[in-house]
Amino acid sequence: MSKFTMTRRGLLKAGAASGVALAAPMSFVRGAYAQDFCNMPTGGSVTLGFNVPQSGPYADEGADELRAYQLATKHLNGEGDGGLLNTFSSKALKGNGILGKKVEFVTGDTQTKSDAARASAKRMIEKDGAIMITGGSSSGVAVAVQGLCQEMGVIFMAGLTHSNDTTGKDKRRYGFRHFFNAYQSGLALGPILAEELGKDRTAYHLTADYNWGWTQEESIKDATEGLGWQTANAVRTPLGAGDFSQYLTPVLNSGADVLILNHYGKDMVNSLTQAVQFGMREKQVNGKDFQIVVPLFSRLMAQGAGENIKGILGTTNWNWSLQDEGSKAFVKSFGQEYGFPPSQAAQTCYVQALLYADACERAGTFYPPEVIKALEGFEFDGMGNGATLYRGADHQCFKEVLVVKGNENPQSQFDLLEVVKIVPREQVTYDASIFGGDLGPADAKTC
Amino acid sequence: MDAILLQLLNGLDKGGAYALIALGLTLVFGTLGVVNFAHGALFMLGAFCAVTFNKLLGLEKVVVDETQTTAWGTALEIRTPYIESWFGEFGSFLLNYSVPVSIIVAIPVMLVIGIVMERGLIKHFYKRPHADQILVTFGLAIVLQEIIKHYFGANPIPQAAPAAVAGSADIGAWLGLGDGLVYPWWRLVYFGFSAAVIAAVFAFLQFTTYGMVVRAGMRDSETVGLLGINIQKRFTVVFGIAAVVAGLAGVMYTPILPPDYHMGMDFLVLSFVVVVVGGMGSLPGAVLAGFLLGVLQSFASMNAVMTIFPGINQIIIYLVAVVILLTMPRGLLGREGVMED
Structure with missing residues (x-):
């Protein structure tokens, strides 16, 4: 008959071993625990x-x-x-x-x-x-x-x-x-605008009057004013305005030499087409060529603007x-x-x-x-x-952000955007805390 | 001064489109008593007549060049429009002037669409309440929109104005206001065109026997019927004419606003306000209110105005409508007895 004795060292060893034993299955079967999450796949x-x-x-x-x-x-x-x-x-x-x-x-x-x-x-x-x-x-x-x-x-x-x-x-x-995002568009586009258009410019913003438009306007304004540009005015246009002529004519007399169109989709197609019709591409203001900038470009949308996008600067996620x-x-x-x-x-x-x-x-x-x-x-x-x-x-x-320009000599109907610069990731990285917000919990739910 | 002149031109231009659409709406309402919510869709169909004509003219001969490849590894296709290879310079001219030339195609097409719409669907709703007419025509507008979207996609399709009028007119020099005051040529053309179409519709109603009978029918269709005239048939033709007017407004608007399937709906609501402000059933009222509201909308968007009244640009039309209806319940030129029973 043996006598069971427990020493202090033995107790510690046993405790550590049972801890490992209890923890081990969790790492092997972590996919199997908590079966009750929303739409857990059960079949093949x-x-x-x-x-x-x-x-x-x-x-x-x-x-x-x-x-x-x-x-x-x-x-x-x-x-x-x-x-x-x-x-x-x-x-x-x-x-x-x-x-x-x-x-x-x-x-x-x-x-x-x-x-x-x-x-x-x-x-x-x-x-x-x-x-x-x-x-x-x-x-x-x-x-x-x-x-x-x-x-x-x-x-x-x-x-x-x-x-x-x-x-x-x-x-x-x-x-x-x-x-x-819009903030990264501003970070990427700012230096290129300074390079291509100079640091002594006055911008006029036309902005789609909803959440995305506001954040885009704010981001681009921050970036251009940081370069030394002035902002003549920032006008909010109703979403889906169609005819932007009444918003474009005040630009002509504002003293601005750059028009920034914070529009996307159909609004971008219409405002850009109409700005070109109002002779803004040929105009000279303050002794400089008038320029139009579309901070968020999309090739699908650019197709709608046809010839009018040639030479227009903007950013895109990928091309x-x-x-x-x-x-x-x-x-x-x-x-x-x-x-x-x-x-x-x-x-x-x-x-x-x-x-x-x-x-x-x-x-x-x-x-x-x-x-x-x-x-x-x-x-x-x-x-x-x-x-x-x-x-x-x-x-x-x-990741990298592309600064693009409407292609002056497209080789095909799809060849609408020309990559001006691939802006490195470091240049478009910012502090996560600047926009606030809270991610919230990661707890699994049932449904 | 420059800014005011430009906004006035913008307003007249936009007002031209409103007036043309409202004119057609009033013609239909005045003759058939139908509130046609599909009228905006007719404007859109007109625009797509121009798009279709341009696409037909632009049909291309595709030659596959095996020596070159696309970025995704297939053989490169080289495309040239048939019309240029068949007719040379005349083909290029047709392509360049496709928008104004498409008017010739749009007139018969829109007339047929209008007549088919009236005979095929709307005539069955004459004796039904206005709410039923609104529902069926609104439904029809959605169906037409979806058909266009199915074939042409949801993105706007740009249509170029002829090269000769694609740029801007130096109106500053014309008026002795100095250089730099420019306005797009095509918008001036559009204003002239809308004025001409409005004049033609009024001349037709005023100076032809056919028009006289239609006007008599608008006043009292029962009496005209008792005189042995098939007024219903004439009203059907008037519906067709209203469709043509809306269609032509759409055709010529394409270089200003790249057309998409939804463009009719965007104009429809404003055009109804125009009709109500002008006075239900009054053709001169529709035209007057169209231009008036177009000009007011432009002036309300001036920075000086928006600084004092932020957001006024988005509500001005409805604000004016409220004021006019409070002070003149029949609208600007409305007749007694219309929609008052």
């Missing part, structure tokens, strides 16, 4: 929700986003040429779906209206079992859907949204933005003419599938879909708090925008 497939504008003013942009998502789904499932899976610095994706589950998708129509976008996202989560929502072409929609996703515990990978608020005062733990391996691979895949090059909206959406899938693979689970952790602070490359960081503090991607 996983459903993603693509919420894009299929009707309304941005329907063409939405159609391009959807094409990109369909292509991303194919590549994730191992079909096609693999696209950016071949150039992506993370090699977690194997072309066998996500965590071995086949990727399927459902779509919703945001109509570029916040309430419609929330309703379609809700439907995809509650009825269709979407584990992640992505897409959109408006900051109002992005902020609204991001709020919903935070409430429901479903990750939202934003599409095209440029307002500072998306990852600023309205940032959410469950929301992530790959697209750049198909880039020659890095990631951009070339994406243009090739998309072009061969659809017969024309992708837009910046398509690129950001495609990348967002891949980034989500990759984060699940790296986390080893679909459990949202773990996926969020995998995305926060993630450094990657090979997706067409150079070395990129998904900053944990605000869920904003930091």
